[in-house]
Every structure is written in C-alpha cells, then in structure tokens.
Amino acid sequence: MVAVCWKLPICFLLCQAVSGGAGRDGHYVAAVYEHESILSPAPAARVERRAALQLMGRNLDIYEQQVLAAARQGAQIIVFPEDGIHGFNFTRSSIYPYLDFIPYSHPGKWNPCREPYLYNDTEVVQRLSCMALQNKIFLVANLGTKQPCERREPRCPPDGRFQFNTNVALGADGALLATYRKHNLYFESAFDTPAQPDHALFDTPFAGTFGMFTCFDILFYEPAVSLIRQYNLKQIVYPTAWMNQLPLLSAVEFQQAFSTAFNVNILAANIHHPTLGMTGSGIYTPVKSFIYHNMESYGGKLIVAEIPVTTADYKTNLESNERFRENLHGSCRTSTSTSLDDEVCFKEQEETAGGVSEKGEGKEQSPPSFYAEMMYDNFTFVPLWGEKGELQVCANSLCCYLNYQKAVLTDELYALGVFDGLHTVHGTYYVQACALVKCGGLSFSTCGQEVTDATALIDFQLWGNMSTPYIFPLLLTSGITLDFADHMGWKNNHYFLSKNRTSAGLLTAALYGRWYEKD
Structure with a gap:
C-alpha cells in the first residue's frame, strides 16, 4: 500500500x-x-x-x-x-x-x-x-x-x-x-x-x-x-x-x-x-x-x-450477533422475501447449494448461473433480468437472496454474486460475501469488474445465511459516493440490508462477511 x-x-x-x-x-x-x-x-x-x-x-x-x-x-x-x-x-x-x-x-x-x-x-x-x-x-x-x-x-x-x-x-x-x-x-x-x-x-x-x-x-x-x-x-x-x-x-x-x-x-x-x-x-x-x-x-x-x-453500544450488538451464531444451522434451506420493508417476511422454498432461482409476476424464471472473477475470487453469479424479481444463489454453506425492483429501467447489467471461501491474493483471509454489483458491460464476463458510474436506481432487500457475526454492510453509488441502508441487521438467522431508492446509480450493495476463525 x-x-x-x-x-x-x-x-x-x-x-x-x-x-x-x-x-x-x-x-x-x-x-x-x-x-x-x-x-x-x-x-x-x-x-x-x-x-x-x-x-x-x-x-x-x-x-x-x-x-x-x-x-x-x-x-x-x-x-x-x-x-x-x-x-x-x-x-x-x-x-x-x-x-x-x-x-x-x-x-x-x-x-x-x-x-x-x-x-x-x-x-x-x-x-x-x-x-x-x-x-x-x-x-x-x-x-x-x-x-x-x-x-x-x-x-x-x-x-x-x-x-x-x-x-x-x-x-x-x-x-x-x-x-x-x-x-x-x-x-x-x-x-x-x-x-x-x-x-x-x-x-x-x-x-x-x-x-x-x-x-x-x-x-x-x-x-x-x-x-x-x-x-x-x-x-x-x-x-x-x-x-x-x-x-x-x-x-x-x-x-x-x-x-x-x-x-x-x-x-x-x-x-x-x-x-x-x-x-x-x-x-x-x-x-x-x-x-x-x-x-x-x-x-x-x-x-x-x-x-x-x-x-x-457495540457490546449490545455483539452479544446479539453471538446469540445469533449459537442458533445457526449449517444447511442452505431458507426463504425468499415478499416485501421490501423492514419486516423481512420469509417463506420456505426449495434450494440447492450452487443453485439459483428468480420469480417474476405470474410466472417462474430460471436465469442462468455463471462464474466470474471478482477481486481475484471465483464468484457464482445470477443476472438481474426484468424490472423486478426475487433471486437466490448459493455456494458452499452460504445462500444469498435478493428482492429487487428497478425504479428506472436502463440497459445496464446487474448480477447477484456469492463467495464463501478463503481469499488468497494480496493477503489470506476467509470471506463470506453476498454482493449485488453493476457489471462492466452487457456480457456476463464483465461482472466483477471495477465500475465507477451507474444510473440505475434500485429498491432492494439483500440477505444471506451468514456463518459469522462480523458483517460489513457495503452500499456504494455512482461516482464513488456513499449511501446508507434504510434497515439492516439480523432476522430469522439471516443478515439483511434493505434500501428503497438509492440516492444515485447503484454500484455495489453487499454483505461482506469476515470469518476470522477460518483465516
């Protein structure tokens, strides 16, 4: 550095x-x-x-x-x-x-x-x-x-x-x-x-x-x-x-x-x-x-x-997180959200590790999952197709979920990615990440690239069954500016982050988890 x-x-x-x-x-x-x-x-x-x-x-x-x-x-x-x-x-x-x-x-x-x-x-x-x-x-x-x-x-x-x-x-x-x-x-x-x-x-x-x-x-x-x-x-x-x-x-x-x-x-x-x-x-x-x-x-x-x-008081939050950890289950079975408010209403759904799904209005879709390198790690992605939808993508024990609605339709490609593993380039440390990112272009291979500008305004709720209490909520907007979530925290053994309308075009909304014990 x-x-x-x-x-x-x-x-x-x-x-x-x-x-x-x-x-x-x-x-x-x-x-x-x-x-x-x-x-x-x-x-x-x-x-x-x-x-x-x-x-x-x-x-x-x-x-x-x-x-x-x-x-x-x-x-x-x-x-x-x-x-x-x-x-x-x-x-x-x-x-x-x-x-x-x-x-x-x-x-x-x-x-x-x-x-x-x-x-x-x-x-x-x-x-x-x-x-x-x-x-x-x-x-x-x-x-x-x-x-x-x-x-x-x-x-x-x-x-x-x-x-x-x-x-x-x-x-x-x-x-x-x-x-x-x-x-x-x-x-x-x-x-x-x-x-x-x-x-x-x-x-x-x-x-x-x-x-x-x-x-x-x-x-x-x-x-x-x-x-x-x-x-x-x-x-x-x-x-x-x-x-x-x-x-x-x-x-x-x-x-x-x-x-x-x-x-x-x-x-x-x-x-x-x-x-x-x-x-x-x-x-x-x-x-x-x-x-x-x-x-x-x-x-x-x-x-x-x-x-x-x-x-x-941080101690209060930490104790809450550690109580959450005591109740963790190792499976990837969880739920999708039906609302963008802070209630995070969950409902059961079939999932398999590494799988994806998207549900649109009146019909079910299955957008393709794909792999792309992001920050030297091999992420599993699923693209956001259409004006709104519900997505999930899993890797190892981590499943990530997204409920989204685009306030303004653009031709920009966004994807939901998951990584659960040891990062080994420029330092060695274990990461669990659920990330909604703007891709560098319109092809899947550009997802994970460094992007600094965006125009899409998106209402979203992002959550995952994280295995660590140490979650860093990222919310980055166009021009490398910051935004703040409307709601975040633990609910039903998941960490969630929600935002109704970003202040500028969305670059990144992510749950960046550090699992220190596995470094």
Whole structure:
C-alpha cells in the first residue's frame, strides 16, 4: 500500500459549521488530511540521515500548514496518513536513515518538543510534538521507527534492530500518549511485525478514549476487532495507505462499513496518489460520513467535521450477533422475501447449494448461473433480468437472496454474486460475501469488474445465511459516493440490508462477511 508528488495547495473542506475549539456539548471537531507525499526519487538507494531528514522535512512543512489550518477551524484532533512522512518502496537497509527512535514504554512520560535531549534520532517526532503543542491539538501521525535488540534474543533480526511501521498519538501539550506498531504488514519488507499485537489507546478530554490501528489491520481480528471489543471503544483513528479495489474494497466504502458494523466513529486519513489508485479519506459515524475521494486531480485535502461523541453500544450488538451464531444451522434451506420493508417476511422454498432461482409476476424464471472473477475470487453469479424479481444463489454453506425492483429501467447489467471461501491474493483471509454489483458491460464476463458510474436506481432487500457475526454492510453509488441502508441487521438467522431508492446509480450493495476463525 503506497503514494507520490510534490506541489500542494493548502486546501480544506469544512464539512459542518463549527464554533470554538470545544465544540457543542456531546460533539467534537475532528480533522483528517489526505496527503500527497513528496517521495524519494530513489527509495532503494541508501542515503545519509541528513538527506532523509531533508526529504521528510518537506512533508512535515505541509503537515505544519495543515495542523494550523485545522486548528483555525476549531479541530481538536487531526489524523495524518500512513507513509505520509517518509514515503514507501524502501528496502530494509535503505529505510534505516528515515527511522526515528521511539520508546515503547511509559506513555505520557515524554514530551519530545520540550525534552528533545532525552533520546537520539527523534527529529521527526519532535516536530510532530511541537505542532501539537503550538496549536493545542491532539495529533496522530505515522512514521518509521527503530528499536535495537541483542542478536542473541529470539526474533532479533540479523542487523540487530527491529524496524516498525508506527503510529504516534500526541496530546495537545505535545506529550507522547501512545504508540502503535502495525501488525498486519502489506508486503512491507522494510518493516518487522511486533511479537504481539499492540493495543494502542489514548484518552482525550473531548471524546474519551481513542484506539488506533493502521491500513491492512482493518481486515483482521487482531488488533482491530479485539481492541474494540476489549475496551468497548467508540472512537478510532486510522492512518492508511490504501489502494482502492472495486467493487468491494474501495477505501471510503469499507471505512464506512467498518464504522457502521462496529458502531464507532472513525477518523481515516489516506495517502493521495491517483495513478496508484490511492485516495479515499473521511470522518465517519455509523449514520453519516464526510468523505473525500478524488482520482482526477493532485494535491492534498483537509476534511474538518463536527461529530457526536457517543454512538450506540457495540457490546449490545455483539452479544446479539453471538446469540445469533449459537442458533445457526449449517444447511442452505431458507426463504425468499415478499416485501421490501423492514419486516423481512420469509417463506420456505426449495434450494440447492450452487443453485439459483428468480420469480417474476405470474410466472417462474430460471436465469442462468455463471462464474466470474471478482477481486481475484471465483464468484457464482445470477443476472438481474426484468424490472423486478426475487433471486437466490448459493455456494458452499452460504445462500444469498435478493428482492429487487428497478425504479428506472436502463440497459445496464446487474448480477447477484456469492463467495464463501478463503481469499488468497494480496493477503489470506476467509470471506463470506453476498454482493449485488453493476457489471462492466452487457456480457456476463464483465461482472466483477471495477465500475465507477451507474444510473440505475434500485429498491432492494439483500440477505444471506451468514456463518459469522462480523458483517460489513457495503452500499456504494455512482461516482464513488456513499449511501446508507434504510434497515439492516439480523432476522430469522439471516443478515439483511434493505434500501428503497438509492440516492444515485447503484454500484455495489453487499454483505461482506469476515470469518476470522477460518483465516
């Protein structure tokens, strides 16, 4: 996961009028910055520390401008992206001059801005600390760090040091509050994985406790899910360098789904490099989002928004999901819906794994099932034919169902797909997915392709007999914009998602399930 370039205007998006630094009672003001890094022209070449600091200083100059701009808009916390300061595509040896030393114990005991003399090689974190202190703002940033070790120690690399992809959280007084070392590395040979997943937390006077993790971590149980579960967190900071992958894993799409699934606020800052498919940042609540996705132009973007401090209690939802799991049955027998409202009226119907059916008004049809690759996985699809219908498609133990009605008839091809298996490309993890997607063209072979525009407005209810309680509801519309479901949740041992009329042409409506135990 990666980024590039240099000339950058100071620009910001004020998403909601705010007044003063404290915000209204029960709300706080957050900022995230999507940054286009100034990169090393030869990241694999070894340079001196001084040259590394000069390059990182150019990125930190931009950070400084954005912290000031955010503070002037009343922001109490700002989040910067992964790889934003040093860049990427380094080797283990070539990244070494870019690494700061960070102590991983005694959080809150060191103020890098006020006590720069305590440790060597801390120039980057010193500047970040001074930005926070001078602007009286909490600041979260990502940098590379090093930690010496004895070669005789277990796991100590041959060069005698650990190298980590690290987030730091700094208080409004400049104190180092928390560090997080990325656990789920994404083809990052320059960095090491910590022996145990970090659970990184820091407290604020305006929104309580925040947790943090990085980029690829969001797809795994450790540390993301375990952190939220153990501490019942409601606020997450999330630096990322995410390459968008449609139709199910674009940055803003999955960030919003994670916020909705766990009932948390997420402050997500992505790197900006459209030529690598990298964009998509936002401030998310379970019911509203303030996002930036731009594949057309270059430069950074500051997002500032006022959001509520509290969200619904995740523990209650989790306990409900786990009670659901206890009642799961392994068969694919279930039902189809006869209404698009939240009642989800089920009726029995014959099904076979891998089979499909569609029922239209006054007659039964059997559209053909077909296979197509979507995001490197072999999905089983069935096409949507006609103005309305009821579909089902099954694979292994998972059956997916769709009740739909097209509000506007277009010549676009849509299909309902199912996948229940281990994803093995660019990471290994088990997925259960029910997905309604717009195809790239009018032939079946185009289903699963990356599509960014659509015109069809569809009323739908989508559901499946998921075997995991961890379901991420995706709802993406034309132009990579977000929509919110009218109703979602568990009913009759199925997870459902319903929407009466999307706000724009539908790209993706999906239930993306992660079955962590089968990774």
